Amino acid sequence: MRKFLSSAFAICLVIALTPAMAPGESSSAGEAIWRTEATDAGAKESGIPEFFVPPPPFSDGIFPCSDCHEDQEVNPERRVLEDMHEDIQIINHNEKERWCLDCHNPDNRDVLRLASGRLVSFEESYYLCGQCHGTIFRDWKAGIHGRRTGEWNGKKTYRLCVHCHNPHQPRFKPLAPQPPPVKPKNIK
Amino acid sequence: MTKYGKNTVRETKVSRRDLLKGAALSAAAAALPAADAKASVWEAFFQRHFQELNAREMEKVISRLEMEYAEKYGKEIKISTTKPLPGVLFGYGLDISRCIGCRRCVYACVEENNQSRDPQIHWITVLRFKKGDKWVSDMESADKYYNPDKVPEPGYFYMPTQCQQCENPPCVKVCPTQATWSEDDGIVVVDYNWCIGCRYCMAACPYGARHFNWMKPGLPAEEINTKTHYLGNRPRYSGVVEKCTFCIQRTRNEKGPYPACVEICPVGARKFGNLLDPKSEIRYCIENKRIFRLKEDLNTHPKFFYFFAT
Amino acid sequence: MLDLIKHFFIALKQVFTGSRNYYIWIAFLGFWILLGLGTYMIQLKEGLIVTAMRDQVSWGFYLSNFTFLVGVAAAGVLLVIPAYIYNFKPIKEIVLFGEMLAITAISMCIMFIMADIGRPDRVWHLIPFIGTMNFPASLLAWDVLVLNGYLFLNLAVVLYVLYRIAHNKDYSMAVVRPLVIMSIPWAISIHTVTAFLYNGLPARPFWNASILAPRFLASAFAAGPAIMILLFQIIRKISPLEIDNKAINKIAELIAYALGFNLFLFGAEMFKEFYSGTVHMAPLQYMYFGLHGHNRLVPWMWMAFIFNLIAFALFLSTRARENPVTLNLACSLVIVGVYVEKGMGLVIPGFIPGALGEIYEYSPTNHELLIAIGIWALGALLYTLMLKFVIPVYTGELRFSDGMRVSAKVVSGQEEPALPEQGAGGMVPDQGS
Numbered sequence: 019m020r021k022f023l024s025s026a027f028a029i030c031l032v033i034a035l036t037p038a039m040a041p042g043e044s045s046s047a048g049e050a051i052w053r054t055e056a057t058d059a060g061a062k063e064s065g066i067p068e069f070f071v072p073p074p075p076f077s078d079g080i081f082p083c084s085d086c087h088e089d090q091e092v093n094p095e096r097r098v099l100e101d102m103h104e105d106i107q108i109i110n111h112n113e114k115e116r117w118c119l120d121c122h123n124p125d126n127r128d129v130l131r132l133a134s135g136r137l138v139s140f141e142e143s144y145y146l147c148g149q150c151h152g153t154i155f156r157d158w159k160a161g162i163h164g165r166r167t168g169e170w171n172g173k174k175t176y177r178l179c180v181h182c183h184n185p186h187q188p189r190f191k192p193l194a195p196q197p198p199p200v201k202p203k204n205i206k
Numbered sequence: 207m208t209k210y211g212k213n214t215v216r217e218t219k220v221s222r223r224d225l226l227k228g229a230a231l232s233a234a235a236a237a238l239p240a241a242d243a244k245a246s247v248w249e250a251f252f253q254r255h256f257q258e259l260n261a262r263e264m265e266k267v268i269s270r271l272e273m274e275y276a277e278k279y280g281k282e283i284k285i286s287t288t289k290p291l292p293g294v295l296f297g298y299g300l301d302i303s304r305c306i307g308c309r310r311c312v313y314a315c316v317e318e319n320n321q322s323r324d325p326q327i328h329w330i331t332v333l334r335f336k337k338g339d340k341w342v343s344d345m346e347s348a349d350k351y352y353n354p355d356k357v358p359e360p361g362y363f364y365m366p367t368q369c370q371q372c373e374n375p376p377c378v379k380v381c382p383t384q385a386t387w388s389e390d391d392g393i394v395v396v397d398y399n400w401c402i403g404c405r406y407c408m409a410a411c412p413y414g415a416r417h418f419n420w421m422k423p424g425l426p427a428e429e430i431n432t433k434t435h436y437l438g439n440r441p442r443y444s445g446v447v448e449k450c451t452f453c454i455q456r457t458r459n460e461k462g463p464y465p466a467c468v469e470i471c472p473v474g475a476r477k478f479g480n481l482l483d484p485k486s487e488i489r490y491c492i493e494n495k496r497i498f499r500l501k502e503d504l505n506t507h508p509k510f511f512y513f514f515a516t
Numbered sequence: 517m518l519d520l521i522k523h524f525f526i527a528l529k530q531v532f533t534g535s536r537n538y539y540i541w542i543a544f545l546g547f548w549i550l551l552g553l554g555t556y557m558i559q560l561k562e563g564l565i566v567t568a569m570r571d572q573v574s575w576g577f578y579l580s581n582f583t584f585l586v587g588v589a590a591a592g593v594l595l596v597i598p599a600y601i602y603n604f605k606p607i608k609e610i611v612l613f614g615e616m617l618a619i620t621a622i623s624m625c626i627m628f629i630m631a632d633i634g635r636p637d638r639v640w641h642l643i644p645f646i647g648t649m650n651f652p653a654s655l656l657a658w659d660v661l662v663l664n665g666y667l668f669l670n671l672a673v674v675l676y677v678l679y680r681i682a683h684n685k686d687y688s689m690a691v692v693r694p695l696v697i698m699s700i701p702w703a704i705s706i707h708t709v710t711a712f713l714y715n716g717l718p719a720r721p722f723w724n725a726s727i728l729a730p731r732f733l734a735s736a737f738a739a740g741p742a743i744m745i746l747l748f749q750i751i752r753k754i755s756p757l758e759i760d761n762k763a764i765n766k767i768a769e770l771i772a773y774a775l776g777f778n779l780f781l782f783g784a785e786m787f788k789e790f791y792s793g794t795v796h797m798a799p800l801q802y803m804y805f806g807l808h809g810h811n812r813l814v815p816w817m818w819m820a821f822i823f824n825l826i827a828f829a830l831f832l833s834t835r836a837r838e839n840p841v842t843l844n845l846a847c848s849l850v851i852v853g854v855y856v857e858k859g860m861g862l863v864i865p866g867f868i869p870g871a872l873g874e875i876y877e878y879s880p881t882n883h884e885l886l887i888a889i890g891i892w893a894l895g896a897l898l899y900t901l902m903l904k905f906v907i908p909v910y911t912g913e914l915r916f917s918d919g920m921r922v923s924a925k926v927v928s929g930q931e932e933p934a935l936p937e938q939g940a941g942g943m944v945p946d947q948g949s
Contacts, residue, residue, distance in 0.1 A: 157515055161487040162301075162495070165474035170487075172461040182473070190473065192356035196309040199350060200326045202570035202876045205420070251637065255648050325565065331872060344795045345873025346808070367872060376719060382656035383641040384648045400648075402641055403564075403634020406656050408574040412719035414871040417571050418634065421563030444563040445634025504718045 069176040070168075074140045081140070083127030092124040109187040121146055121185070147179045246270055255384065256397040256436065268436070271399075275441060279427040287436045288458045290391035296452050296509065297392075297488040298465075299477030299497070300366060303514045307332050307357045307364030311467035311476065315368075318453060318466035319439040320431055322423030329450040330467060331414060332366045334359075342498070368467075369394060369415035369450035370500060370508030377407035377416060386447070391458065392481075392509050393451050395437035403445040412501045413508075416449045452478070481509065523682070523916045530914060531904050537754075538904070545897040552890010555883050556631060564634055566883040572876035573867040577884045578632035580859030581891070584739070585621045585628065586710045587732065587858060589666065591740020592618035593703030594770055600696045606760035607767070612677060612910070613751065614744055615670045616902050618703075621740075622667040624895040631887050655713040662706045669699050674906075682909050682916040707732050720866040722799035725788075731781045732858070737774035738824075739854035741767045742847035747899075749844070755907045761838075768843060772831035775850060779828055782821075782857075799865035802875070812877045813864060816856050823853035 074081075086102075096117050099106065108116045123131035130138050130146050138145045148155030157163035161174065164182065168174035182190060249270055259267060268285050275283040312330045321327040333348040335341050348365075358364065375394050378386050385400040386407055408416045422444040434440040435455035442448050453465035457478070463469070468476040479486030488511070491497060495513040534542075559566050569576045595614035598604040630636050641647035642660055651657040673695050680687035711729035718724050745764055752759045789797040801807050803817045830836040830846035837843055869875050880888070908914035 154516075157494075160490045160494075162299075162477060162490055163474065163515060165471060167464065167469045169461045170457060170464050170468075170478050171480065177474075190306070192358060193306065193308045193472065194355060195307060195353065195357045196313050198309075198353045199312075199328050199331070201351065202572050205325045205570055206565065255641075258648070333872060340795075345871070346795070346798060346869050348873040350872065350874065376717065379653050380656065380717070382650050382654040382660065383638075384650045385641070400638070400641055401635065402638045404629075404632070404656060405574040405634070406654070406713075408571065409714075409866065410717045410719055412871050414571070414874075418574060419563070420567075420570065421565035443635075447634075 069166075069174055071141065071176050071178050072181065074143065074178055075181055076140075081128070083122075087127040092119075094119060094124070106186050110189045111186065141178075143185070144179055147185075151179075246274065250274070250399070253399050255400050257387070271436075271440070279425075279430055279441070281427055281430065281432060283430065283432045283434055283440065285434050285436050285440050286455065288454075290389050290393075291458060291460070291462075293480075293482055295392045295481040296371065296457065297479060297481035297486075297492075298371070298452065298510045299488050299491040300510065300512050301475040301477070301515045302363065302365055302512050303516050304473045304475035305332075305364045305366060306473055306475075307334055307352070307359075307362070307366075308472060310470045310472060311366060314466040314470035315450070317429065318431055318456070319451075320423075320425055320434070320441050321417075321448075322419065322425055322442070323429070324424035325420060327417045327419070327423070327448070329415070329417065329448075330366055330368045332364055334362050334364050337361055337363055342500070343503075365512070367413055367415065367500065368510070370413050370506065370510035371450075371452060373507035373509060374505060376410040376412065376504075376506060380406045380410040382406065389437070393437075393454055393458075394449070395451055395454065396447055396449060397437070398440070398442050398446045398448065401446040403447065405447065407447055412504050412506060416447050418447050419444050519916075526914070526916060527905050530908065531901050534904065541900065542897065545893045545900070548889050548893035549897065550890075552887050552893065555886040555890065559631070559883055559887065560636070564632075566881060568878050568881045568884065570876060570878075572870045572874050573864060573878040575632070575863050575867070576878055577860070577880035577888055578628045580863045581888055582625050582628040582632070583710060583714075583732075583862060584855050584859045585625045586663070586707055587736030587854070588740040588743055589618040589621035589625065589663075590703040590707040590733070590736045591744070592670070593700050594737050594741050594767070594774075595744070596696055596699060596703070598766060598770075600693065601700075604763075604766065606763035610748060610759055610763055612674060612906065613748065613903075615674050616899065616906065617740075617744060617747065618670045619667060619674065620895050620899045620902070622663055622670070623898060624891055625663060626667075627891045627894065628888075631891065655709060655716055658709045659706075659713055662702065662709050666699070666702050666706050669695060669702060673699070678906060678909055682914065684915055704733065707736050714862070714866065717866075719871055721796040723862075723866045725785060727781055727785050727788075731778060731785070734774050734778035734781055735854045735858050738771050738778055738827075738850050739858075741771050741774075742827075742850045745771075745847050746844065746851075749840070751903065751907070755903070756911050756913075757907050764843070765838060768831060768837040768846075771847075771850065772828070772837070775824065775828045775831055778854075779824060782824075798869050802868050803861060803865050807869065808875060810868075810875045810877050812879060813861065817861055820853045820856035820861060823849040824857070827853060 098104075107113075121130055123129050123137055126137070128140075130140065130143060132138060132145055133149055136145075144155060144158065154163050158176075158179070161176075164177055164179070166174050166176050179185070184191075249266075253267055254263065264287060268287065271285055272283060275285075309332055312328050312332060315321070315330050316323070316328060319329065321329060331350050333345070333350050334352040335348060339347045341347070352359075352362075371392055371394055373388075373392070375388055378388055378394060381387075382404060383400060383402055385402065386394060386396045388394050403418070405418055408418060419442050423442050425441055430441065431439060433455055435451075435458070438451040438454035453463075453467075456463040457465060464478050465476075468478045477487045477491055479488040481488060481492075483489065491511060491513050495515060497511040497513040499508045499511060567576060567578075592614040595607055595611045599608040599611040630639070633639065642649055642657070644651065644661075649657045649660070651661070673692060676691060676695075677687045708729045711732040714720070714723035715726070715728045716724075745767055748759045748764060751757055786800065789800045798807055802810065803813050805811070806814050827846045827849035830842050830849075835842075836846065864878055867876070867878070905914075
């Protein structure tokens with residue numbers, strides 16, 4: 019177990035050195051984590067690891083959005099939705115400042131739009147979330163934030179942010195817990 | 207519970223029938239080395255310590271055990287003896303700021319690792335603490351029996367515990383027969399065929415991580431996970447101690463699945479990887495998050511790191 | 517060899533014949549032994565689930581009795597020191613009975629361990645060279661070694677001395693003295709190691725106090741000799757053996773010191789925990805005041821404390837020590853006091869609160885009680901049988917050697933009160949050698 023002691027020492031060294039870096043760069047340790055084999059050029063740039071995500075959790079029959087939206091005129095006015103999507107409410111996601119077109123691309127509804135104007139698919143919605151939630155995005159890329167399955171030393175399946183967080187009401191929904199353990203006096 | 211209805215007897219008085227049964231049994235015990243006793247009984251009795259077995263003996267032991275299990279559970283159970291991967295030292299991370307106390311991990315572990323269902327054995331214990339209460343050094347305010355409709359509950363947070371796979375494991379030190387030891391990949395394991403059931407390790411463990419088979423494990427054949435490791439999730443015996451092995455049967459592979467508790471966690475609070483690999487998730491946690499280990503004052507040096515992602 | 521077999525049968529005959537009271541006593545013990553054995557068979561079959569022990573409190577009544585009995589065994593040394601080191605004759609005459617008590621106590625310790633472990637069939641894994649004893653890392657391995665060593669040491673002394681006496685020969689101090697000298701540190705070591713067994717577990721702050729080993733010794737040297745005083749008086753009453761009051765008074769005096777020291781150490785522990793008031797005070801709080809509404813041990817602990825206190829007061833006074841009524845009262849109080857304090861009062865609070873803060877209030881089931889009573893009865897039987905054989909040898913009535921008067925005459929202590937030449941024979945060793 020001497021191995022661990024030496025690695026612990028190495029860890030200490032790294033920890034001691036990290037404050038010297040700018041916060042944004044602290045992924046120098048993290049950078050190496052990304053298995054940079056993603057096909058998307060943009061992904062390659064930002065060091066998205068090779069990973070597998072299940073398809074985005076669309077409500078039934080809602081995608082592609084263009085099926086309905088293609089013929090419609092874009093109405094940029096902030097309003098309460100009435101004829102369609104009236105179930106969508108923004109809760110606990112800075113609702114006062116939020117509007118559909120902040121994220122949904124008005125010209126082609128099948129993709130999302132970043133603040134920069136860059137368009138990303140729903141499969142890459144993490145870029146969109148990552149615009150504000152930078153630290154969490156970083157942790158997610160490193161495999162620290164969010165659930166993942168697969169092999170600890172091989173291929174992993176990541177989840178998109180939206181698999182756990184409804185983008186309109188991102189707070190994690192409470193769950194029913196599984197039963198508590200049996201008390202010792204009842205173990206017979 | 208009718209199956210274990212004897213407890214009514216226990217609580218009142220030993221009935222005469224039980225005593226007679228006991229006397230009969232003692233007579234049977236005296237006649238134990240009967241000529242027609244199966245050879246396997248003696249082979250089991252004289253089975254050596256796992257680490258003392260050479261390749262040939264190991265093969266014999268495994269095939270005998272597989273036969274015994276097949277007889278007992280009526281299905282084929284594979285027992286692997288995979289050795290530690292070179293250059294691997296397992297570490298575990300648990301994000302306290304994420305855990306919601308849903309206990310999915312507890313039951314995923316039970317299923318993966320063939321824990322006894324009745325009497326119940328859980329390798330993972332999820333503790334609930336009131337926010338602001340004394341906490342790390344004083345577990346007295348912990349509650350593991352919480353049972354609300356929904357978790358997380360406002361005003362509480364949760365801290366799961368399990369074997370911390372200490373670098374300096376007090377349980378290994380105290381075992382009088384060396385039936386438990388630390389493997390090269392850092393997993394503390396038990397040889398269920400060598401443990402004498404003295405439970406000294408349970409007294410020595412500061413994390414309540416060791417569990418005893420107070421009777422024959424109640425493991426329904428149809429619920430058995432048949433992919434097992436000798437040092438891990440193979441079915442256990444009455445009278446021996448067991449504990450978390452970081453899912454040795456899964457993780458100790460070239461393409462090793464995450465432990466069952468990591469995979470099931472709906473909030474992704476559980477992290478796992480190789481401490482010797484600077485690119486691993488667990489190393490990222492250690493290097494980028496504030497971590498602590500449970501009961502650090504005891505110098506057990508767990509390889510189980512609690513952290514706060516936010 | 518033939519002789520040995522003959523002697524064995526003489527001994528057997530001696531042990532199997534006795535007065536009506538003797539048979540009643542044996543039958544009484546036999547009843548509890550069988551009951552205990554039957555219960556143990558149930559436990560073997562069902563598993564330790566028949567006990568109240570669970571993962572939260574993983575040691576219980578069996579280990580409590582074990583711990584107390586190690587103390588009783590170690591206390592034999594309190595007789596050995598005055599007898600052999602200071603040549604105090606009245607005690608020297610009875611030291612053998614103290615050693616026999618040690619043999620009995622150790623045998624009972626081993627039985628309690630066998631009752632406690634989950635896989636008694638695998639106990640051979642503990643044997644050095646055959647198994648894989650974890651020596652020197654595990655204190656339990658140490659305990660196995662020192663306890664068995666102490667057993668053999670005492671057996672050696674007792675067997676050698678008896679053999680010589682039974683052949684009407686003086687025993688040689690050259691043989692006895694080294695064994696006896698060795699048994700002094702050994703007795704201290706068995707109890708120290710047993711204390712360290714608990715002491716070395718930082719997971720259990722209640723045990724992890726360096727005062728534990730001294731407290732173990734002090735309480736052992738109080739309770740063990742108290743048992744001897746009671747036993748000696750019984751022996752004196754039902755057998756022709758004479759035991760000098762001076763011996764009993766000396767032992768009582770030693771108990772006073774040990775008990776006083778025990779109370780002092782207890783006070784020191786209480787002060788440290790309660791004055792500093794850290795989280796480690798929880799077990800003591802549980803024992804004496806209750807913790808979070810759990811207080812099953814509280815009456816027992818106070819009872820033990822008060823018993824020890826009264827006993828100490830009695831032992832302190834020379835007059836009370838010399839009066840058989842108050843002496844026996846004091847002895848009984850200290851036995852019960854220490855049994856509670858060092859049995860359940862030591863083992864259980866180690867687990868309360870548990871490693872994860874849980875409080876599981878343990879109290880033994882009927883299975884545990886019956887098995888424990890069975891072991892105590894077996895111990896009593898063992899001691900009775902030893903006495904039945906040893907006393908006539910000691911008094912000179914039973915002899916193996918040819919030509920002696922009662923070579924095979926069976927002696928029954930109670931029925932033949934008028935015995936010739938009490939206390940004669942090879943009882944007092946040759947002082948010169």
